[in-house]
Amino acid sequence: MSWLVTGGAGYIGSHVVKALLDAGTDPVVVDDLSSGHREFVPDGVPFVETNLLDTDTVTATLKEHDVTGVIHLAGYKYAGESVKRPLHTYTQNVTAMVHLLEAMAATGVDKIVFSSSAATFGTPDVDLVTEDTPTAPESPYGESKLIGERLLADVATAGAVAGNVDEAGAPVPVLRHTSLRYFNVVGSGSPDLYDTSPHNLFPLVIDALRAGRTPRINGTDYATPDGTCVRDYVHVADLAVSHVAAARALEAGTPLQPVYNLGSGDGVSVRQIMDAMARVTGIDFTPEIAPRRPGDPARIVATGEAAARDLDWVMRHSLDDMVASAWEARQAHPS
Template identity: 50%
Template sequence: MTWLITGGAGYIGAHVAKAMVASGEKAVVLDDLSTGVPERLPAELPLVRGSSADRALVDRLMAEHAVTGVVHLAGKKRVDESVERPLLYYRENVAGLGVLLEASVAAGVRSFVFSSSAAVYGVPEAETITEDTPCAPISPYGETKLAGEWLVRAAGRAHGMSTACLRYFNVAGAAEPALADTGVHNVIPMFFDRLTRGEAPRVFGDAYPTPDGTCVRDYIHVADMADAHLAVARHLTGPGTRGDLTVNIGRGEGVSVRELASLVAEVTGNGTEPVVEPPRTGDAAKSVASAARITRELGWTARRGAREMVESAWEGWLLRHPQAARR
């Protein structure tokens, strides 16, 4: 069996690709390299540069590599950008997904894993978010992920594909420094970026109904995330597996932004006190996953804690910003 991993040179994608290859799975990566880094990938893993919305390219790639399963990680991922450019997000995340699914059906693909997001839930009032918590996305990004889930499930039912939708919570850390997040849109690299530039980390809001007044989030180590993808992929190809699976990918534990800032201070040795800025529109006070379903059905559970996420992310940051160690 050969897996096509779209967006496989990205931060999460490279971890998934590495985990699958290390476990003996055969794979090929498709990435337009808009944010992906080819050097992240194992040398033996084929990389094709291009878009998963390019039907002719995908048809040719699937035929040449005898693809029978897809892990779809490519897509636009920034909530703020989606508000400013909703047409782009619907084109890339929904229309592009439709093209990939059409190609998958034509090629006889039997298994399809879709990268979804906790953004599908919006701002739920639930203390712990289960897969049965009502979905009410509040951004175009979240809307496109929910629409993508609908499309994946419908295509699976209509064409006999086994499908899985993985609702990511907050991904952090790195399995090794070279695979670290190169962007500064997630909270931990945002903290690192400010400290490296000699500026105080920013905390958005400190009057939420939480123990320390800052938002509480469920952070999941990207290496655990990769292991979850491998477990799901193998589940879909197991004997007699049919139908669809929707699961949260998180630790089931909350960490506040202020607690995270304290961990960053300990790990970096930079105790610059965070500055509090006005809360951002749409930020939920608390967003913590229940990961009971994936544990029950697949036996997967997260193994790494918040400190490991910060420490591994810092090692990756120092690889690209060695001057940060001197501050």
């Protein structure tokens, strides 16, 4: 028996694969390599290069590898870019998820951990976001993640309806699921794995320093202690551990909430990140100051108390640890 990791050749997905292996669970990876990297998948781990829109291939993969559950990370994950590409975003994040759920239903796979996003909250008017904070996404990306959560709830409800059967007359199994919401995932759990996103803050800063350019801060006049935006920044290895804990809980039949926030509880400012980058790398620099970006809220920080209780969620890494591991992994890949 094994667990399928969609997007398992990506930055977060590859860390989840590593965490599954460390926990003694066999992973199977499906990834179309649109943003993932084949070399991120360890030798010996089954890998299928396909998009989730290819229902037949995904169904065959679930059958061939006796998959019992899915950790679903595949998708188009850029909130700002999703505003420019709404149709692409909804196709990759919503339509593809429908196809995945169809493949799961066809093969009797009834457990799924969904990689959602704190983008579902939009710009909350509270200092600390909880699972009960109202959702109000402000981008197609955030909307697509919220729709994904609702899809899971609706499919689970359908399975719970007495007498509900599929086209062949077989009972529809009750889907067991949970969704994990988080913001900025950083750092590295292995020198072989690193963030290659062209939009995320850590790789942008690190690549600028490696190229001899000066990193930039967008806006220093926010209502925060140092004037820069405050966000949750969580280490990717810590995040991966909680994905595996969620999978194991579903497998054991342990009751879980439908949604968990993987938050730091206090947040880090962009200025603090720049200071940590200079301190850890030994490269002294003064960030360039650019205007605010439209739609950037001053502060979004979530509590992780429920996840700490149920999903082994712990902030095991300091900000300097996050920077040091990201820097080391990127330095190991000069190209």
